[in-house]
Amino acid sequence: MKALVATVISLALTTVVIGNAYYQKKQFYPSIVYLTNSNPSMAVMYLQAFILVLLIGKLLRKIFFGQLRPAEFEHLIERSWYAITETCLAFTVFRDDFNPKFIALFTLLLFLKAFHWLAEDRVDYMERSPVIGWLFHVRILSLLMLLSHADFYFIHHAYQFTISKGPSVQLVFGFEYSILIIMIVNILIKYVLHAIDSRWEAPWESKTAVLLYTELAINFLKVLLYIGFVAVMVRIYTLPLFAFRPMYETMRSFKKAYNDVVLSRRAIRNMNTLYPDATPAELAAADNECIICREEMHSGAKKLPCNHIFHAACLRLWFQRQQTCPTCRLNVLRAPAPEQPHAPPNVPHGNAPPGNVPHGNAPPGNVPPGNVPHGNAPVPPPAANIVPPPFPNMPPPPMMAWGMPPPPPRPASLANLSTAELQRMEGHERRNIEARLQLLREIQAMLDASVLLMQQYSTVVANLPQNSANVATQTEIFRTEPSPEPSPVKVKTEPDVVPTTSNYKQPAATPSTSTATVTEDFEDVSSSETTNLNVKREKTDADAEELRRRRLQKFTMEK
């Protein structure tokens, strides 16, 4: 309403002024000359121009934004006042070339700035708006395109002008429009991120991280620009007072962005190293709702030392602000790390996949190794199923002495390492594991061979009392027993092998199987004593012979 009144009044005034001039001079040129020479008339004309600019602004706003929200409007007014004050300060520096064209350029700058601010606010609002229609996308995209073209044009113009005519007020414009173009880039990145996010059904957890780093980079660029601008201005003119407030604000927001990144990284590191993933059982025991976002937890949930469970992503955001448990306010940094009762003491020598080292409580089977949030590349755990973890009461593996170089000592926390270091370590570990696998295969073959030997011995021992009666068979056995060639070889290698086997296989599986077969053999033999001894014995002998031959063949082949 007020605007309408102002428009009508200024329009009436302009008409009166022009009409008056034409009435007095009757001709076009004299009336123009009269108008430009009369200060009151010029004032009215300027007022009219100002009102026109406002009207165009309103029209453009209607086209690109529709109705402004109250918060947006407030924000716009507040920023406009600052900008106007700074513009007045800038006038003082360039009072020599102060003329209407100069004012027009500054007005245009303000005008474009206002649209940049509005676009920024609108894109920020995207994340909070429940419905975003196609009209919104069309408006924002076309506006961004238009603004970036305008910015580019003015930067180019300022550059050409400065190159051809030396430094002038165009320096300020070039600099201001460069800041604006950076702003456009920032808005565009945010827009793309929000747009992608709104298309996805699931929450996009790394979006916050991307936004954080974008903020940091953009602010860094701005700070560089400001510093460069101030330096140039000080050299050519004087201290640019008008640039100080925005420069201070940019530096502050750069510092804040930097702090955010640091805090976020620390939170991520703490979460990866200190807190175990919640198991499905624990999730089911709690009511499965993350109290921070009030949504269900399926995966990627973390358990704090106080046993409260949250989404890892939600927790990370909270930890950026405060290092306490949201539920019970336990200070998680001061709290002791969760105990690791099941973690074998010699994990650092390690066969357990590095990805699982941080969360000791979680059974490796249940935890998908992939949910270590970004940052530290999870090392694929190839060894998990093949090599059983060492036994808690075992002495450190003596095989380090002979088999291969001992693995490098593992640093205390994997999360402290950079990705490159992890990758390097991964390559190292891989070689070690491959070597170990190879070794284990050999050990398996040797064990098979020794089991066979044991079988033979047992048959011989079992048959001994009978053999005393039956000389023929006894001699036969004595003849057959030492005959196989490889057995001495086997005996030779065995002392070397035994210590190694004791570390890996022996306590778990092989000894039991071997004793089982031995006792079986004994039973076989003792039962065979009552039945047809000779036939049975010959049969087992033949079987054993065959088996032994095959195993040894395999062994030499693998060797």
Add this chain to the structure above:
Amino acid sequence: MAGSALRRLMAEYKQLTLNPPEGIIAGPINEENFFEWEALITGPEGTCFEGGIFPAKLLFPPDYPLSPPKMQFICEMFHPNIYSDGRVCISILHAPGDDPMGYESSAERWSPVQSVEKILLSVVSMLAEPNDESGANVDAAKMWREDREQFNKIAEKLVRKTLGLPSP
């Protein structure tokens, strides 16, 4: 997927609509903007505010629930813990960093576990039992301590006002 703040506010709105706590109604003023809510709180029974229906506005920050919302009564209030412009001063509405009164322990501050429902319930209990230690409204705190009768009279007048009744 919309932002997490929006989703959480929608979830809370749904929860409050499905099982509203007694004496409290709350929801977004306009369903296109979930970051501004209006709440109606009935004065707790057996107190000087009994029977009144007090409208209030809740403003949520973009990073809700990591930061607390702001709450402001939009009717006239006279209470030790409510500023004269209607802003509510209770500890769970304060982020652990800031402490306007300098006496709150961080244990009673805002955390994402709190919710609109809990805030409104705290406000109801604040209406019932003012904390005269924190003087958001010093006059009200003083009157509450020294001249309870006068306080009750003013409260009753406010109650009648909220109901649109002429004062006696």
